[in-house]
Amino acid sequence: MEGQGESGVSARGAKTYAFACAIIASIISILMGYDTGVMSGAMLFMKEDLNIQDEQVEVLAGIMNICALVGSLTAGRLSDWIGRRYTIVVASIIFFVGAVLMGLGLNYGMLFSGRCIAGVGVGYALMVAPVYSAEISSPSSRGFLTSLPEICISAGILLGYVSNYFLRHLPLKYGWRLMLGVAAVPSVMLAVGILAMPESPRWLVMQGRLRDAREVLLRVSNTKEEAELRLREIKAAAGVDESCTDDVVEPVATHRGEGVWKELLLRPTPAVRRILIAALGIHFFEHATGIEAVVLYTPRIFKKAGISSRSKLLFVTMGMGVTKTAFILVATFLLDKVGRRPLLLTSVAGMILSLSSLGIGLTMADHSQQTLPWALGLCIASLLLFVAFFSVGLAPVTWVYSSEIFPLRLRAQGASMGVAVNRLMNGTVSMTFISLYKAITIGGAFFLFAGIAVLAWIFFFFCCPETKGVSLERIEEVFSKGCDGSSVAEVEGVAMANVASPNGHLKSSKS
Numbered sequence: 001m002e003g004q005g006e007s008g009v010s011a012r013g014a015k016t017y018a019f020a021c022a023i024i025a026s027i028i029s030i031l032m033g034y035d036t037g038v039m040s041g042a043m044l045f046m047k048e049d050l051n052i053q054d055e056q057v058e059v060l061a062g063i064m065n066i067c068a069l070v071g072s073l074t075a076g077r078l079s080d081w082i083g084r085r086y087t088i089v090v091a092s093i094i095f096f097v098g099a100v101l102m103g104l105g106l107n108y109g110m111l112f113s114g115r116c117i118a119g120v121g122v123g124y125a126l127m128v129a130p131v132y133s134a135e136i137s138s139p140s141s142r143g144f145l146t147s148l149p150e151i152c153i154s155a156g157i158l159l160g161y162v163s164n165y166f167l168r169h170l171p172l173k174y175g176w177r178l179m180l181g182v183a184a185v186p187s188v189m190l191a192v193g194i195l196a197m198p199e200s201p202r203w204l205v206m207q208g209r210l211r212d213a214r215e216v217l218l219r220v221s222n223t224k225e226e227a228e229l230r231l232r233e234i235k236a237a238a239g240v241d242e243s244c245t246d247d248v249v250e251p252v253a254t255h256r257g258e259g260v261w262k263e264l265l266l267r268p269t270p271a272v273r274r275i276l277i278a279a280l281g282i283h284f285f286e287h288a289t290g291i292e293a294v295v296l297y298t299p300r301i302f303k304k305a306g307i308s309s310r311s312k313l314l315f316v317t318m319g320m321g322v323t324k325t326a327f328i329l330v331a332t333f334l335l336d337k338v339g340r341r342p343l344l345l346t347s348v349a350g351m352i353l354s355l356s357s358l359g360i361g362l363t364m365a366d367h368s369q370q371t372l373p374w375a376l377g378l379c380i381a382s383l384l385l386f387v388a389f390f391s392v393g394l395a396p397v398t399w400v401y402s403s404e405i406f407p408l409r410l411r412a413q414g415a416s417m418g419v420a421v422n423r424l425m426n427g428t429v430s431m432t433f434i435s436l437y438k439a440i441t442i443g444g445a446f447f448l449f450a451g452i453a454v455l456a457w458i459f460f461f462f463c464c465p466e467t468k469g470v471s472l473e474r475i476e477e478v479f480s481k482g483c484d485g486s487s488v489a490e491v492e493g494v495a496m497a498n499v500a501s502p503n504g505h506l507k508s509s510k511s
Contacts, residue, residue, distance in 0.1 A: 018220040021197050022133040022145040025084075026152040027190050028091055028125040031099075031183050033153035035064065035118065037160020037321060038179045040296050041168070041314055045176040050108055054434050060111065061296050062430030064119035068423035071123020076260075076416030078124075084132040084200045087124060092191035095121030096184050103181015114180075119423075121187075127419040130403035131411060135200040136220055138230075139471050143335030146403055147328075147396035154328040154391065157295060158321035165314045202408055202472075205234045211247035233473040237408040260413045271480040272410065278463050278479075279402040279418040285456035286398045287425035289351060290449030291390050293433040294320075294383065300434075304362060304442050305379035306371035316380065323384050327391035339468040340397050341460075347393020348457040351386055355450035358382035363443030394456075398422075404467060407476050 043057050052060075071091070079087040098118025105111045129149040137145040163182070167175050201220075204213035214231055221227035232242045240249060264276060294301065298320055299313040307313055334343060361378035368375070406414035437445040467475050 018137055018141065018145060021136055021220070022148050023152075024190075024193055024197055025088055025129045025132045026148040027186070027193075028088060028095065028121075029129055029149040029152035030156035030159070031095055031187055031190075032122045032125060033156025033158075034160045034163075034183055035099075035122075035156075035180070036153075036292075036295055037157035038163050038183075039160070040298055040317065041161065041164025042176040042179045043296075044299060044310065045168075045172060046105070046111070049172050049176065050111075052108055056108065058431045058434050060115060062427040062432075063112065064115045064122060065292075065423040065427030065430060067116040067119030068123035068126065068427075069420050071120040071125075072127050072416050072419035072423055073123075074416075075124040075127040075419070076413035079128050079131070079203075079412045080206070083203050084128050084135070085194060085197055087128045088132070088194050089191050091121045091124035091128065092187045092194070093121075094118070094124065096187040096191070099181060099184035099187060103177050103184060105177050105180065123419060123423060126422070127412075127416045130399045131415050132200055134400075134403040134472065135202040135411075136198075136216070138221060138226065139469050141336060142404060142472075143340065143400050143468065144332050146400040147332045147335055150396045150399050151325075151328050151332060154321075154325040154395070158318070158325045161314070161318045161321040165311075165318055168311070168314060201231070202234050202238075202411075205231075205238045205240065206251060206408070208240070208249045208251045209247075210235070210240070210244065210249060230471070233471060234408070237473045260410055264410055264414060264417070269480075271476050272407070274463070274479045275405050275407075275476070276414065276417070279405060279414060280421050281459050281463060282394075282398050282401055283418045283422040284425055285348075285452070285459065286394055286422060287429055288449075289348075289390075289394070289453045289456055290355065290429065290446065291387075291395070292426050292429040293445070293449070294387065296430055297433055298383070301362070301383065301442070302379070305365050306376040320384060320387055324387045324391045327388045328396060331392045331396045334392075335396060335400060336468065339466050340401055341464060341466045341468075343393040344397045344401075344460050344464065345393075345457060347389050347397070348453055348460060350389030351394070352450055352453045352457065354382045354386035354389060355446050355453055358386060359443045359446035359450060361443075362446060363441065366441060366443055401464065401467065404472055405475050405479065408473065 039061060043061065046052070046060075047057055071094070075087060075091075078090070082090075095118050098114045098116070098121060101110055101114030101117060103114075105114070126149070130146050133146045133148060134142055160179075163179050167179055169175075170178065198216045198219065199212070201213040201216040204210075204216065210231075213234065214227065217227040217230050218224065221230060235242050235244065238251065240251065263272065268276060298317045299310075302313050302316055307316060331343060358379060361375045361382055365372055365375040365379065402418040403411075403415050433445065436448075440448070465478055467478060470478060
């Protein structure tokens, strides 16, 4: 039978409530994904309307991600100061201002400014949404809930592609501006809706608000026992006496960022060093393997493969968006069953094969004076396979993994460093892809991405142990074992033993 907490919330009700909180926090990721997807088609129209060059198009495509560095690097400190919930509100307001400027887009300068401002909001959102979802969820459902931001990004990209397709017949000067400006509406709704969510229980404990944290945990945990166990673990991680029953206490540390950068970068423990390498590495390889080139420049890639009609280009691009969203949904149900590591390694292996075949198809099409049906078919199939493999593993695991592996005291700012690397690589690929394929051919560009994917697979195999089912407060132990010289397999065994043992979180909490 499903247990009930003190609040009367059943296990099923707790899961539903936690899901609702995570999905609301992740809605801003839809806006970020929408802007990325819609930009791929809008670039075709704004280039003609504003009479801008390819180099300016590259800058517009990538500047949002470069500006997201500012947001991501400051979001950790801000979320430790005002809380995870209000940081999402700030992100929504910033994105709203940027979307309005992009929707007006009277000239290149205004469009550029709007994307810069929206980028700061994106940086905030990408850091705080996965952290909030990880901190509010149980170990048994953490993979699913923490992957929701990536689902929302994919859904947003698909909506952007659909918007491109259905608004393509509007007058030139209105169509692309409406495509970009419509994102301002849901950002206002999100800023209001987020106020109905509870604050992260881990942030509340860091502020000494133990009663408030306990009430939130009772609402999002399967049983009262699980809520109490999670509260004890969080108190221990925050430096609060586990046996303390006061409603409000003075935290041992202020937990507003003091000393965090020193502990992360200057004098990290072996475990923290390995965690930092894993987090930064997984964010680096997510975009270094070429996904942004595919998402932003799909129409150009298909045009190089032999599709010339603008309507056909946008329609085929929609198919890629459907594929991406569908496989992200599949991944969310596998993360807590199969685990992070198997999905990650399988995903990257498939990406290597699909990138290589895409390079072959594009090379043959590029060197032919006429359209080669078999090369066009190979390019379309390879591109869809690449997106499918990316979406079923690397895409969701990146955000789940990097938001769960840092210790509580370092989580917000550690996650912000990961997002900074993510946005830097995203912007670099976005702003250089056209120049890259002009320099080494478009087929050569994807062979390069395939080579980087090989390096990614090696990195993940040696540096990323399994974390499935381990409570957030115990993940540092997994990396400590690895830093002591244990093999990845031994580390995974320790992790699973923690889950299965009488002292393990999952068994104790009956989740």
